[in-house]
Amino acid sequence: MRSSNFLLxxxxxxxxxxxxxxxxATLMRVSWSSFISDCFEARHALWLTLLTSAASTFLALLIGxxxxxxxxxxxxxxxxxxxxxxxxxxxxxxxxxxLALLHAYxxxxxxxxxxxxxxxWSMPFxxxxxxCVGAYVGIPYVALVVENGLNSIARDIEESAExxxxxxSQILRLVTLPITRNNIRTGxxxxxxxxxxxxxxxxxxxxxxxxxxQTMTTLIYQELEIDPEAANSYSALMLIIGMVIxxxxxxxxxxALFN
Numbered sequence: 312m313r314s315s316n317f318l319l320x321x322x323x324x325x326x327x328x329x330x331x332x333x334x335x336a337t338l339m340r341v342s343w344s345s346f347i348s349d350c351f352e353a354r355h356a357l358w359l360t361l362l363t364s365a366a367s368t369f370l371a372l373l374i375g376x377x378x379x380x381x382x383x384x385x386x387x388x389x390x391x392x393x394x395x396x397x398x399x400x401x402x403x404x405x406x407x408x409x410l411a412l413l414h415a416y417x418x419x420x421x422x423x424x425x426x427x428x429x430x431x432w433s434m435p436f437x438x439x440x441x442x443c444v445g446a447y448v449g450i451p452y453v454a455l456v457v458e459n460g461l462n463s464i465a466r467d468i469e470e471s472a473e474x475x476x477x478x479x480s481q482i483l484r485l486v487t488l489p490i491t492r493n494n495i496r497t498g499x500x501x502x503x504x505x506x507x508x509x510x511x512x513x514x515x516x517x518x519x520x521x522x523x524x525q526t527m528t529t530l531i532y533q534e535l536e537i538d539p540e541a542a543n544s545y546s547a548l549m550l551i552i553g554m555v556i557x558x559x560x561x562x563x564x565x566x567a568l569f570n
Contacts, residue, residue, distance in 0.1 A: 334550060341547045342540050349544035355522055356530040357548070363438060363526065364507035367445025371502040374446070375453025376495065380487070382454060383461035398451045405511025408447060412516045416443065440517035441524050445506025452505060453498035460494030461487065497564050504553065 342349075350357070378397055382390050400408060416423040418433045427433050434440050464487065488495070510528040513519075519529035527549055534542040557564070 337543065337546050337550065340543045342544065345540065346544050346547065349541045350548050352541065353527065353530060353545050353548070356525050356527050356545075359438070359441070359522075359524075360507050360526040360528075363441040364445055364503050366442045367449055367506040368499050368503040370442065370446040371449035371453045371506070372495070372499055375450045375498065375502070376457055376488075378450070378454045379457035379461060379498075382458045397454050400448050401451045401455075405448075405509065406515060409444070409512035409515025412440075412443065412447065412512065416440075416516075435516055436518045436520065436524060438517075438524060441513060441526060444509055444512045444516050445502075448509055448512065449502030449506045452501035453495075456498035456501065457491060457494050460491035464490055493563050493566055497560070497566075500556065500560055500564070504556070508549070508553075 382394055382397065385393075403411075413420060413435060415421050416426075416434045418424065418427050418435070423434060434443065507526075508528060509526075510532065513524075513526060514529055514532070517524040519525045519533060525533075527545060531542050531545045531549075534545065
């Protein structure tokens with residue numbers, strides 16, 4: 312028994328080292344004397360990342376919460392087939408997502424073509440494309456985490472409210488959403504993290520136009536060949552932001568995912 316515990320601890324330590332080593336190696340490569348000035352140079356990309364990821368998260372919540380409710384309360388014969396579709400962005404390669412969005416919303420896309428012909432406006436390579444990508448990859452996180460919270464609610468609570476005469480919208484607003492608020496916050500956090508860190512789909516669907524669609528991830532990729540020290544500083548900045556959020560919200564994340 313003791314030998315098994317020892318081996319498990321060794322395996323866990325190797326797992327921690329495997330995850331933490333690249334983070335530590337990146338931080339060790341940063342030129343901290345120029346870190347502040349480097350980050351100041353990236354202020355436009357950082358602002359665009361924060362703005363678009365916040366908008367993407369809002370859109371993901373707007374779509375993901377109703378999806379989660381239906382997945383939890385809908386006809387199981389339908390939801391069992393719908394759930395894999397909703398969660399598919401989690402497993403699709405980012406380049407495939409970018410290409411799929413072009414096929415759907417590009418100038419010659421299924422929806423993009425009639426929209427362009429009617430208005431002369433095209434979504435790709437605009438700030439709206441960045442938001443669209445972020446929402447697309449973020450919705451599954453909201454749907455997955457919020458559905459988990461909805462499934463943990465005792466059905467008799469909602470049934471009691473229904474017996475008292477409350478409608479579906481009232482039950483959702485006054486009972487269901489308050490109980491699952493921790494799941495909603497966690498889903499929003501995961502959606503935001505996914506949106507702010509997306510690269511492959513963003514570069515294909517939105518490009519990397521400075522001041523227009525250039526986010527921190529696309530800027531890091533660009534600077535990697537031009538100015539590696541700046542790329543290291545930008546990477547460290549995103550690491551710090553991400554780690555601060557994860558550590559400050561770790562209890563809520565654990566509760567929402569493993570309630």
